[in-house]
Amino acid sequence: MAQYTRVSGVVGLITLQNPPVNALSAVVRQGIVDKVETALSDPKVKSVVICGQNGNFCGGADIKEFGTKMFGPPLIPMIHSIEAANKPVVAAIEGSALGGGLELALGCHYRIAHSKARLGLPEVTLGLLPAAGGSQRLPRLIGVPAALNLITTGRHVTAAEALQLGIVDQVTDHNTVDAAVKFALSVAGRSLDARRISTYPCPRPSDLDALFEEVMQKVRQSARGAIAPVACVQAVRAAATLPYTQGMEREKELMATLFTSGQARAMQYIFFAQRAVGRWRMPSGASWDTSKPRPVTKAAVIGLGTMGRGIAVALARAGLSVVAVETQEKQLLEAKQAMSSMLERGAKRRGGVPALGLISYSQSIQAAADVDLVIEAVFEDMALKIEVFKQLTAVCKPGTLLCTNTSGLDVDQLASETPNPELVVGMHFFAPAHVMNLLEVVYGPRSSPQAVATAMQLGKKMGKASVAVGNCSGFVGNRMLKLYLEQASFLLEEGATPELVDRALEEFGFPMGVFRMSDLSGLDVGWRVRKAAGLAEPGEASGPSARIRKGYRYSPIGDLVCEQGRFGQKTGRGWYQYEKPGSRVARSDPWMHSFLEQYRARHGLVARSIDHQEVLERCLYSLINEGFRILEDGIAAGPEDIDVIYVFGYGWPRHRGGPMFYASMVGLAKVLERLEHYHQAHPDVPNLQPCSLLRRLVASGSPPVHMWREVRKKLHSQL
Ligand SMILES: CCCCCCCCCCCCC[C@H](O)CC(=O)SCCNC(=O)CCNC(=O)[C@H](O)C(C)(C)COP(=O)(O)OP(=O)(O)OC[C@H]1O[C@@H](n2cnc3c(N)ncnc32)[C@H](O)[C@@H]1OP(=O)(O)O
Numbered sequence: 001m002a003q004y005t006r007v008s009g010v011v012g013l014i015t016l017q018n019p020p021v022n023a024l025s026a027v028v029r030q031g032i033v034d035k036v037e038t039a040l041s042d043p044k045v046k047s048v049v050i051c052g053q054n055g056n057f058c059g060g061a062d063i064k065e066f067g068t069k070m071f072g073p074p075l076i077p078m079i080h081s082i083e084a085a086n087k088p089v090v091a092a093i094e095g096s097a098l099g100g101g102l103e104l105a106l107g108c109h110y111r112i113a114h115s116k117a118r119l120g121l122p123e124v125t126l127g128l129l130p131a132a133g134g135s136q137r138l139p140r141l142i143g144v145p146a147a148l149n150l151i152t153t154g155r156h157v158t159a160a161e162a163l164q165l166g167i168v169d170q171v172t173d174h175n176t177v178d179a180a181v182k183f184a185l186s187v188a189g190r191s192l193d194a195r196r197i198s199t200y201p202c203p204r205p206s207d208l209d210a211l212f213e214e215v216m217q218k219v220r221q222s223a224r225g226a227i228a229p230v231a232c233v234q235a236v237r238a239a240a241t242l243p244y245t246q247g248m249e250r251e252k253e254l255m256a257t258l259f260t261s262g263q264a265r266a267m268q269y270i271f272f273a274q275r276a277v278g279r280w281r282m283p284s285g286a287s288w289d290t291s292k293p294r295p296v297t298k299a300a301v302i303g304l305g306t307m308g309r310g311i312a313v314a315l316a317r318a319g320l321s322v323v324a325v326e327t328q329e330k331q332l333l334e335a336k337q338a339m340s341s342m343l344e345r346g347a348k349r350r351g352g353v354p355a356l357g358l359i360s361y362s363q364s365i366q367a368a369a370d371v372d373l374v375i376e377a378v379f380e381d382m383a384l385k386i387e388v389f390k391q392l393t394a395v396c397k398p399g400t401l402l403c404t405n406t407s408g409l410d411v412d413q414l415a416s417e418t419p420n421p422e423l424v425v426g427m428h429f430f431a432p433a434h435v436m437n438l439l440e441v442v443y444g445p446r447s448s449p450q451a452v453a454t455a456m457q458l459g460k461k462m463g464k465a466s467v468a469v470g471n472c473s474g475f476v477g478n479r480m481l482k483l484y485l486e487q488a489s490f491l492l493e494e495g496a497t498p499e500l501v502d503r504a505l506e507e508f509g510f511p512m513g514v515f516r517m518s519d520l521s522g523l524d525v526g527w528r529v530r531k532a533a534g535l536a537e538p539g540e541a542s543g544p545s546a547r548i549r550k551g552y553r554y555s556p557i558g559d560l561v562c563e564q565g566r567f568g569q570k571t572g573r574g575w576y577q578y579e580k581p582g583s584r585v586a587r588s589d590p591w592m593h594s595f596l597e598q599y600r601a602r603h604g605l606v607a608r609s610i611d612h613q614e615v616l617e618r619c620l621y622s623l624i625n626e627g628f629r630i631l632e633d634g635i636a637a638g639p640e641d642i643d644v645i646y647v648f649g650y651g652w653p654r655h656r657g658g659p660m661f662y663a664s665m666v667g668l669a670k671v672l673e674r675l676e677h678y679h680q681a682h683p684d685v686p687n688l689q690p691c692s693l694l695r696r697l698v699a700s701g702s703p704p705v706h707m708w709r710e711v712r713k714k715l716h717s718q719l
Contacts, residue, residue, distance in 0.1 A: 002031030003053075004038055010046040011184045012039030013177070021059030022052040024100045026072025028062075032104075033073045033081070040085055046188035048085070049180045050108060051092035052101075057117070060099025063126065063268055066259070075100055075132040076248070079107035083196050088187045092180035093117045093168065098156065102167075103132040106141065109195035111168040112183055113159040114176040119167060122154035124228045126271060127264030127655060131255035133198070135235035136247040140200040142166050144208075144240050148215055151232045158351075198244045212237050224509045226655040228267075231258055262665055266657030269705070270647055273640035273658070280441075280456060280468035283634045286449035293457040294401070294450060300325060300368035301375050302388055304335035307405055308377035310433030313342045315375075316355040317434070318462045323367045324359050336361050342434060365391050373401040373454065375427055382409055386417045393418050401451055403427040408478055408529070411471045412444035422448035425455045428475055429464075430649045431521075438649035439464040444471045465648040470635040477645045479630065480659070483622040483687050485526070488514045489555035490685070491615060492596055493547075495607030498575040499588055504615035509653025514619065515575035516586050517651075518558075519568035523575075527562040538563075547603060553684040557599060617674050624663045625675055625691055631660075631712055632693040638709050639664075661705055668694060668702040 003015040014035045016022040024032075032050075039048045052058050061075065082089050082104070091097070091105035093113040098120050105111050105119075113119065121130040121138065129135055130151060139147035142165045150157065162168045172179040193199075205211050216233050223229040231254040238250035258264050281287040297320060301312040304326035312324045324339070326332040340356055347354035360367070365388075368374055374396060376388050385404060392402055402424050404414055415424035426442030439459040443452045452468055459466030469476045488501050502513020512520065530536035535549050536559040547554055561574065568574035569584060576586035600607055627642045636642050643658020656662045663671050672690050679688040693712060697703065700711055 001027050002035045004035040006042070006045065007049075007181055008185060010044060010188065011181050012042065012045040012048040013181070014039065014048065014050045016050070016052045016058055018062075019054060020056070021096065022056055022101070023059050023062040023064075024075060024104070025062040025065060026070070029072045029075060029078055033078055036078075036082060036085070036089075040087060045087065047088040047090065047184035049090045049092050049177065049184050050082075050104070051177050051180065052095065054095075056095030057091070057093045057097045058101025058104060059096055060101045060122075061132070063271065066268060067265070075103070079104055079133055080198075083107045083109075083198060085109075086192070088184060088190065088192060088195070090180045090184045090187070092176045093119065093159075094176045096120075096156070099123050099130065099134075100132050103130055103134040103137070106134065106137040106167075106197055109192055110170075110183060110187065112170045112172060112176060112180040113162060113168040115159050115171050115173050117159045117162075117176075118156040119159070119162045120154060120156035121151050122156065124152060124154040124232050125267065125654075127226070127228045127261060127267035128258050129228060129232045129235050129251070129255055131251055131259075133248065133251070135232065135251050136239045136244055137197040138167075139236050139239040140202045140244075141197050143203045144205055144211065144236060147239075148233065148236050151236060152215070152219055152229050202240050204240055208240060212240075224511065224653055225507070226509070226653070227261060227263055228258055228655075231255075263655040266655055266661055266665070269657045269661050270643065270654055273644050273661075274465055274648075276638075276640045277465065277467045277644050278456070278460065280452070281637050282443060282449065282452065282468070283470070284449075286452070288453065288456070291449035291453040293453040294372065294399075296372040296401075296454060296458055297321060298323070298371045299373045299375065299458075300371040301377055302365065302368070302392070303376065303378035304331060304339075305377065305379070306431060307429060307433055308375075309335050309339050309342070310431065310435070311375055311377055311405060311429055312359060313339050313346070313434040314429075314462045314464075316343065316358040317346065318458075319355070320358065320461075322359045323371055324361050325363070325365055325367055326361075327363055327365075329363060332361055332363055346434070365395055368392060368400075369395050370397060371400060373403060373458065375403045375405055377405040377429075380406060380409065382413065385409065385414055389414060389418050389424075393420075399423070401425070401454055403455060405429050405433075406442075408474050410473075411442045412446070415444050415446055421446040423451055425451045426471065426475070427455055427459070428477075436649065437464050438477075438645060439466040440475050440477060440645065440649075441466055441468045442471050442475050443468060465644050467641045467645050468637070469641065469645075470633070472630075472633065472635050476630055476636050476642055477649050479635075480623045480626045480642070480646075481650065483626045484619050485514060485518070485558075486555070486685075486687065487618040487622045489557050490553070490682070491610055491618060492557055493555055493600065493603070493605055494610060495600075496610045496615065497593060497596065500610065500612075501615050501619070504612035505619065507612065508616055508620075509656055511651045519574035519576055519578075519586060520584075522568050522570055523558060523562050524567045527559060530559060536562075542602065548684070552686055553682065557596075560599070561595075618678060620659065620662070621671055621675050621678070622687055624659045624671060625689075625694065626687065627660050627663075628691045628694045628697075631708065632691060639705050660708075664702075664705040668698045672698050 005013050007013050018028045039045050089108040090110040091108040096118045121134050123130050159171045163171050219229045235251050238247040279288050300323040301308050302325045315322045343354040411426040415421035425447045428440035430436035441455040456466050498515035505513040566573040572578045572581040577589035630636050639660035646652035646658045675690040
């Protein structure tokens with residue numbers, strides 16, 4: 001709703017009231033319409049100020065309404081009537097003015113922002129475009145290139161940038177509503193002819209066609225199949241080429257296509273999923289609302305390899321004091337230099353001061369004596385980690401949380417080696433840790449809810465989508481990835497090439513296919529893991545057992561590639577070839593093609609033609625099947641957790657909503673049928689056998705994804 005008061009005798013003050021972000025729900029829209037009418041019809045009122053309750057202007061249209069039948073006054077005429085008003089209307093922007101919130105402000109005649117406010121049109125991140133006139137007014141106000149940038153990226157700008165761009169008229173460090181009221185008093189009675197943005201001609205760059213062609217090309221490339229960014233460009237083009245009313249028609253038309261698309265549904269699902277995973281719950285029943293995190297102001301990072309450096313930088317950026325420990329002097333000096341330049345580059349990009357002073361460096365683990373939390377990031381070796389944990393236990397003050405950054409080692413085993421296993425959790429960061437926005441917080445059966453709460457809160461503070469998951473081999477992300485990689489290797493054996501597999505996955509929307517991605521991360525990492533698991537054997541075995549391990553199909557292709565010293569980009573050769581070690585542009589490698597042919601010949605395999613659909617079904621459905629097993633095992637609390645992990649950490653295209661959401665869109669019955677088909681064709685691949693939760697969901701009518709938890713609960717209660 002909206003509240004109305006009269007201040008300073010002649011200013012009508014309308015306050016949006018819909019906590020926490022004052023989204024423009026039907027009730028709020030009705031409130032605005034009513035209160036604007038009250039203000040305009042009151043002869044004592046000379047000007048109007050619109051603000052939001054609790055220091056937050058408006059987070060935009062109410063996204064929760066989108067999936068439902070919409071009631072209440074529509075936004076567009078509401079904003080038009082504000083713009084058409086014969087008394088000045090001033091927007092007082094504190095907190096955020098996003099999406100429909102900024103569109104409302106653009107309908108006002110003046111905008112005053114607090115210096116800490118953030119403004120933007122992030123609709124594109126929800127699979128939409130700014131469809132309450134934003135795509136038509138913003139280019140008229142700030143020009144086509146700047147509007148294209150804001151609308152196609154959805155980025156939020158600071159008040160300072162908004163002032164520079166001309167989005168706001170004034171920025172204040174003081175009380176924004178007071179400043180807006182003062183401003184409203186000063187403009188009362190002035191002509192508004194030059195203040196109605198919809199009447200402005202859109203500034204047209206001379207090379208309009210070339211500009212749009214170039215932007216469209218860039219946007220299509222980076223959109224990877226997402227339709228909203230393309231529609232955003234089309235809408236801004238309409239602003240630049242059509243009169244306002246026709247532009248609005250075009251905006252509406254484009255929005256109608258997006259609004260009903262599966263992509264918008266997927267992206268809005270991920271928006272809410274990202275927030276839902278913060279409300280974590282452990283199988284014991286402990287949860288976010290009953291577990292209080294401990295305050296963490298000082299943390300230590302042990303081991304300053306690539307991961308440790310990224311973690312320490314991310315901690316410092318979040319404002320924590322960091323003790324960075326590396327026992328090797330040379331490595332410590334190198335790390336210090338690298339971390340300082342990471343912080344400096346980041347500060348330059350974002351604006352601000354590099355947090356260099358927050359990090360202290362030491363060669364001694366003793367330096368961690370007074371920290372609240374330690375993140376150990378030494379080499380991925382259980383014996384070494386146990387040793388480090390022993391030293392930490394002796395050094396750290398009682399109650400210090402001990403976190404291990406591991407991508408797959410048994411967190412519980414490590415915890416059992418310490419006198420206080422309840423203080424141990426895994427924090428699985430993704431490389432580079434100061435860039436990637438995902439964190440898996442891994443709890444073992446003995447991790448205390450408080451330890452989980454603390455790690456989750458720290459992850460949030462570091463700006464990461466943090467997901468609490470149970471302890472198992474590979475946790476959630478890597479456990480599922482294993483199946484995806486396995487199918488990709490089997491496809492090579494059966495006749496595919498790395499290029500074919502990658503093309504199918506990149507057309508699906510991944511930034512990189514599985515083989516290009518493996519070349520980037522380094523093939524030796526997985527090789528080491530397979531050797532440790534007793535899977536990779538030196539040399540190439542022959543005979544029927546050469547491709548069998550522990551009774552099941554195994555592809556040694558990756559191991560053989562590594563035996564050639566081909567570890568990916570870093571060695572200049574992997575699944576592809578590169579100009580030189582460290583180069584990034586992957587080129588087809590004839591060596592690889594003949595290697596694959598010879599391999600098939602040696603194993604009596606006949607190459608067959610494989611199409612993109614089979615690549616997608618085999619790689620993605622096997623991964624999804626493992627996702628269902630993870631849900632069944634209670635390792636992830638719900639499908640949202642898995643989807644957030646995949647979108648934020650593994651490049652799953654956001655417009656497809658994550659693997660579990662995607663499965664629900666494809667249809668669970670279809671996923672089940674295709675898995676059954678492939679399992680019949682490959683009975684020696686147990687992972688293709690559909691898991692029982694998937695069967696149960698299909699048997700219970702394939703409920704939508706938000707109801708899976710209930711079905712799983714029933715399944716568990718019947719066991
Ligand atoms: C037949 C077809 C016809 C087609 C024609 C249809 C025409 C329809 C006309 C529509 C016109 C469109 C108008 C407009 O252009 C569209 C929009 O405005 S879309 C919304 C754009 N806004 C955003 O994307 C902002 C989203 N929010 C945020 O980024 C952040 O929440 C924040 C505002 C920066 C605040 O961040 P935080 O402080 O960290 O808080 P949280 O993020 O945790 O949020 C708290 C809480 O609020 C919920 N929430 C936030 N924003 C919205 C919202 N816009 N609507 C509903 N709910 C919102 C959020 O989910 C949290 O709640 P929780 O999930 O935890 O319960």
